[in-house]
Amino acid sequence: MGLADLHIHSIYSHDGTASIPAILKYTSEKTDLDVIAITDHDTLNGVKQAMDLAPKYGLQVIPGCEISTAQGHLLGLFMNNRIPAGLSLIETLLRIGEQGGLAIAAHPEARGTSSLSFEDIRSALDHPFARQILVGVEAFNGGLIYTRSNTPAVVNSAHLPVARTGNSDAHILSMIGKGATYFPGTGIDDLRIALKSHQTHVASFGNLGASQVITGYVPQFLLRLLGWTIWNNDPSEPLKYARIHSLSTLSRNRAGDLYQQMTS
Ligand SMILES: [Zn+2]
Numbered sequence: 376m377g378l379a380d381l382h383i384h385s386i387y388s389h390d391g392t393a394s395i396p397a398i399l400k401y402t403s404e405k406t407d408l409d410v411i412a413i414t415d416h417d418t419l420n421g422v423k424q425a426m427d428l429a430p431k432y433g434l435q436v437i438p439g440c441e442i443s444t445a446q447g448h449l450l451g452l453f454m455n456n457r458i459p460a461g462l463s464l465i466e467t468l469l470r471i472g473e474q475g476g477l478a479i480a481a482h483p484e485a486r487g488t489s490s491l492s493f494e495d496i497r498s499a500l501d502h503p504f505a506r507q508i509l510v511g512v513e514a515f516n517g518g519l520i521y522t523r524s525n526t527p528a529v530v531n532s533a534h535l536p537v538a539r540t541g542n543s544d545a546h547i548l549s550m551i552g553k554g555a556t557y558f559p560g561t562g563i564d565d566l567r568i569a570l571k572s573h574q575t576h577v578a579s580f581g582n583l584g585a586s587q588v589i590t591g592y593v594p595q596f597l598l599r600l601l602g603w604t605i606w607n608n609d610p611s612e613p614l615k616y617a618r619i620h621s622l623s624t625l626s627r628n629r630a631g632d633l634y635q636q637m638t639s
């Protein structure tokens with residue numbers, strides 16, 4: 376069986392705290408994950424760097440994005456072109472499908488964040504084309520502050536024709552892999568087949584919760600606001616803090632190439 380975490384945020388999200396190389400270093404050394412997806416909010420700016428570096432760290436990376444649809448957050452996977460935020464769920468699904476991608480409903484009906492309702496999900500599954508794209512639901516999201524929001528996701532997804540997935544929704548390194556998805560095989564192609572045939576299994580290894588937000592996330596986020604992120608220069612070197620002057624503008628898609636900036 377392979378293990379995947381299909382929902383990870385980097386500093387290319389406005390609320391992420393870890394650089395792409397740090398995510399790869401941490402994942403390869405501290406988790407059993409075979410596959411990860413980088414799913415920053417409404418941007419794919421970190422994806423190319425992640426895919427370029429992944430082989431050095433012995434990992435496989437799926438290009439993805441957490442898209443803010445008009446009805447709530449949706450994970451687009453196997454996609455390389457950005458889709459604007461604010462479109463309807465159906466329109467967003469069709470655009471993901473046009474580029475050969477698949478989608479997973481992120482943290483459905485979770486409190487405190489923009490989430491799809493199960494009514495929205497069911498109506499998409501009734502749509503003749505959208506249903507071929509919306510192949511999965513997060514039955515476990517490790518990044519919720521209100522951890523009880525996972526309960527309706529488990530109950531309501533049990534009766535739907537979808538793959539049930541677990542993901543971390545990590546915004547800090549230590550959360551990566553806390554939610555994960557088992558699938559037959561070990562590679563990205565195996566995972567794609569498993570998602571389409573609903574042969575995935577949910578794994579939960581921990582929650583963020585309110586206390587972790589205070590002790591884990593808030594300090595990292597404050598450092599980010601000051602321009603510091605966790606960095607890794609090479610798989611053989613340790614994680615360290617690096618100052619990046621353009622951090623505050625990264626998520627606005629106009630900061631230039633962070634990767635080049637740090638390696639030049
Ligand atoms: Zn979300």
Ligand SMILES: [Zn+2]
Binds near residue numbers: 382481544
């Ligand atoms: Zn997220």
